[in-house]
Amino acid sequence: MPQTDVDAAAAAAADPDHVAVLAFPFATHAAPLLAIIHRLATSSPNKHFSFFSTEQSNNSIFSIYKQNINIKAYNVWDGVPEGYVFSGKPQEHIELFMKSAPGSFKKAMEVAVSETGRKVSCLVSDAFFWFAGEMAEEIGVAWLPFWTAGPSSLSAHVYTDLLRETFGDGGVTGLEDELLSLIPGMSKIRIRDLPEGVLFGNLESFFSNMLHKMGRALPQADAVFINSFEELEPSITEDLKSKFKKFLSIGPFNMISPPPPVADAYGCRTWLDSQKLASVAYVSFGSVTTPPPHELVALAEALETSEVPFIWSLKDNSKVHLPDGFLDRTTSQGLVVPWTPQSEILAHRAVGVFVTHCGWNSLLESIAGGVPMICRPFFGDQNINGRMVEDVWEIGLQVEDGVLTKHGLLNSLYKVLSLDGGKKMRENIKAFKQLAKEAIGPNGSSVNNFIALSDLMIMSTSSKDEKVTSNTFLEPRFTSNQKSQENQHSYL
Ligand SMILES: *[C@@H]1O[C@H](CO)[C@@H](O)[C@H](O)[C@H]1NC(C)=O
Ligand SMILES: CC(=O)N[C@H]1CO[C@H](CO)[C@@H](O)[C@@H]1O
DSSP, X not given: XXXXXXXXXXXXXXXXXXXXEEOXXXXXXXXXXXXXXHHHHHHOTTSEEEEEEEHHXXXXXXXXXXXXXXXXXXXXXXXXXXXXXXXXXXXXXXXXXXXXXXXXXXXXXXXXXHHHTOOOOEEEEETTOTTHHHHHHHHTOEEEEEEOSOHHHXXXXXXXXXXXXXXXXXXXXXXXXXXXXXXXXXXXXXXXXXXXXXXXXXXXXXXXXXXXXXXXXXXXXXXXXXXXXXXXXXXXXXXXXXXXXXXXXXXXXXXXXXXXXXXXXXXXXXXXXXXXXXXXXXXXXXXXXXXXXXHHHHHHHHHHHHTXXXXXXXXXXXXXXXXXXXXXXXXTTEEEESOOOHXXXXXXXXXXXXXXXXXXXXXXXXXXXXXXXXXXXXXXXXXXXXXXXXXXXXXXEEOGGGSOOHHHHHHHHHHHHSHHHHHHHHHXXXXXXXXXXXXXXXXXXXXXXXXXXXXXXXXXXXGTTOOOOGGGTTOOOBOTTOOOOOOOOSOO
């Protein structure tokens, strides 16, 4: 036997635990899953983790992590048949991947099992993979799905059947402003705030079906875990704890291990240093979405008229839509840059408001920075997040009528940045920041939930003494030369 096989065999005999991790390889799903697996692997050095994703995803996320000898990446097929011609329909690549996924994951898992000599003892997956529950059942191990967005959107998917029974699935025209009082913790959410595909939009689309099946499958999981903290949405959290066998909030990840400082390529930090306390508007809609041209114009006009100093993260190819001369006229007022170190900017004392699409990761970064938001949501969970921001947490505003207009944005900027209006929002968001700090501190809810999650992965008796403690909770997860994470999240 070659030496490496001997080593593998010895390690497997010492601790046969083998956690298989199935990642959703699109948008910002795989990276946060790997972040948590990295922490678990660091705190359980004898357990082996196999991480399954597509080659492309795998290449982009693995390069940023410190090498862990007990995590191994496996590539799974992206589901695109040889010579396939894309018809251009939305989410086609996702649909192809999802159709092949159960088979591709099974095949890749067989390879990992034979290579390591360890049977799979626990299955962790993106919550999107409703079929992973059946896979886990077949091999007789625990299923631990991970939901990458917030608790309120998760609740919407778990309650889809009840919502459809109550409001019908034949369209909701006229009911858009009905409140969802029938769902615990959602009494301020309107039908119109729901993710599309629950009550409106194409209920038969591949994506709607996937989320529907997911909502039905999750109560069978051994635990559902999430990048949030219980104190942010206590009533929804409590309700989901009663729906699921276990519901474990183990975030916010961005506060547990903040990305290390990166080079200030566009001079944002230096520029911010020269600005007044809580005076700057930071504008970014994540890396997936750009508002339509007329909204970019409205935004530019509002910024210029308001004279509010700003940093605007805008891709170079969108600059053509800006009003003539805007960039020249605003050189001393603000910066328009193609990329920003978002969490650092939001943490800077000079930033007073974040104009955002309200994706989950951006929202958590805004809490970490204590910066109130102006939300212009686009799709997925962004509408429900925006509603929570304005009406439940009172840590920001939504743009009027859901679109950016010059007049509306001027109003919102004034409200958030003026001393009186903004003060309460700033206090509220700083209070959440404090709660988040406590959640990830000694005996905090997220720490205890992390330990509970880790315990669920210990299936074999031989490793029972390898208990995770809160000491390993804050293990740094990045290499120092890590490129900053993309800041966006929505479902896609
Ligand atoms: C930890 O927190 C729980 C719940 O808040 C509390 O009941 C318990 O006494 C705390 N334990 C310690 C050691 O502080
Ligand atoms: C199985 C496989 O090819 N895994 C790759 C995943 O990505 C890392 C980082 O780029 C590669 O080193 C692995 O070879």
